[in-house]
Amino acid sequence: MGKRGFRAAILHFLDDPSIAGDAAWEYFADGLLVVEAGKIVAVGEYTHTIDFEVVDYRGKLIIPGFIDTHIHYPQTDMIGAYGAQLLDWLETYTFPEEAKFADEHHARDVAERFLNELLRNGTTTALVFGTVHPQSVDAFFQAAQQRQLRMIAGKVLMDRNAPENLCDTAEQGYAESKELIQRWHGVDRLLYAVTPRFAPTSSRAQLDKAGELLQEFPDVYMHTHLAENEAEIAWVAELFPESDNYLDVYEHSGLLGKRSVFAHGVHLCEASCERLAATDSVVAHCPTSNLFLGSGLFPLRKIQQHGIRVGLGTDVGAGTSFSMLQTMGEAYKVQQLQGQSLAALETLYLATLGGAKALSLDHCIGNFTDGKEADFVVLDLAATPLLASRTARCRSIQETIFVLNTLADDRAVAATYILGEQAQSH
Known part of the structure; x- marks a missing residue:
């Protein structure tokens, strides 16, 4: 496959937010994820000087699988x-x-x-x-x-x-x-x-x-x-x-x-x-x-x-x-019952790059750094009427992720991509 881009809001992690804080993650409100031959070749802000196909997912959020x-x-x-x-x-x-x-x-x-x-x-x-x-x-x-x-x-x-x-x-x-x-x-x-x-x-x-x-x-x-x-x-x-x-x-x-x-x-x-x-x-x-x-x-x-x-x-x-989204919501509650807080981005880290590190696979999956395998998910922030009205009122990406953790499920998954190609049911 030739080079292809995916335009959407994009969020991924470079480190553990419980250790590195805000330096642990990158968020592009209007981002572009570029894939070639099943691998990530670039991620960043969208620009208009592009000479390859771009799949338009504006209004949605792309995160690692x-x-x-x-x-x-x-x-x-x-x-x-x-x-x-x-x-x-x-x-x-x-x-x-x-x-x-x-x-x-x-x-x-x-x-x-x-x-x-x-x-x-x-x-x-x-x-x-x-x-x-x-x-x-x-x-x-x-x-x-x-x-x-x-x-x-x-x-x-x-x-x-x-x-x-x-x-x-x-x-x-x-x-x-x-x-x-x-x-x-x-x-x-x-x-x-x-x-x-x-x-x-x-x-x-x-x-x-x-x-x-x-x-x-x-x-x-x-x-x-x-x-x-x-x-x-x-x-x-x-x-x-x-x-x-x-x-x-x-x-x-x-x-x-x-x-x-x-x-x-x-x-x-x-x-x-x-x-x-x-x-x-x-x-x-x-x-x-x-x-x-x-x-x-x-x-x-x-x-x-x-x-x-x-x-x-x-x-x-x-x-x-x-649903890992529902699992993240329950992880939050498990900590609440012990008098501990669990930030939404920390939970999402555990489900993406943290999981890759846990499985010693962070050299090939878990985020969108160059050369990683292009497995990613497109989330629909308006998948249900309640989700649409609630996410529209979010004032930060942190709040949006927490709302997804709390309210979203499989209906919020608009598409799943494996090595840069949309997965189909068998």
């Missing part, structure tokens, strides 16, 4: 399942749903609908759980590859405390994961994550084999759950009495590091925070899920004070929306 740092694609069809906390919810809803993914046709169907839903909501990159079945990962990566998406996913490792039809063994999980890594990791825009579900469903032998995979393939990811629910934490202490705390279970097997993403972290002790920071590990904050399952309130400021990288995750299906 949303980055979801924790989500389960096999749980798409069980979103909004009533009335349980984490451990009951897994038994009642999750395990029966995931058993269906032994059927590759079912996996393909759900993968397509899941990706359609992400793109409809402006999410262009996600860190994704599969199921224990290798075909669940093949189906997901095939669908993502066809759409040229930058996605990270992995096969679940689970060898105990789960239904027999959803268990592998330490050796089987290792062998199947290795085969999937060799087939998919680094192909086009796809990346692999070694994915033990959580400590209670993996034996020490299986966690150790996951650690072996990370040694053999040092540029893959590790994706699991941590300290989500108090009953879960007590169960981990019973299962691993030799470990100092929940995180220590994972560290014992060599699972901490720069590409290790731990979902939730609602109830982290001080020692765990120190180890997460020292190993440059990542926590994915999933506010709608934590509220829906009654898991607790994420201590964002405590995590940030330790210097731990944080991303936002929808955690569908315990999470209640694919």
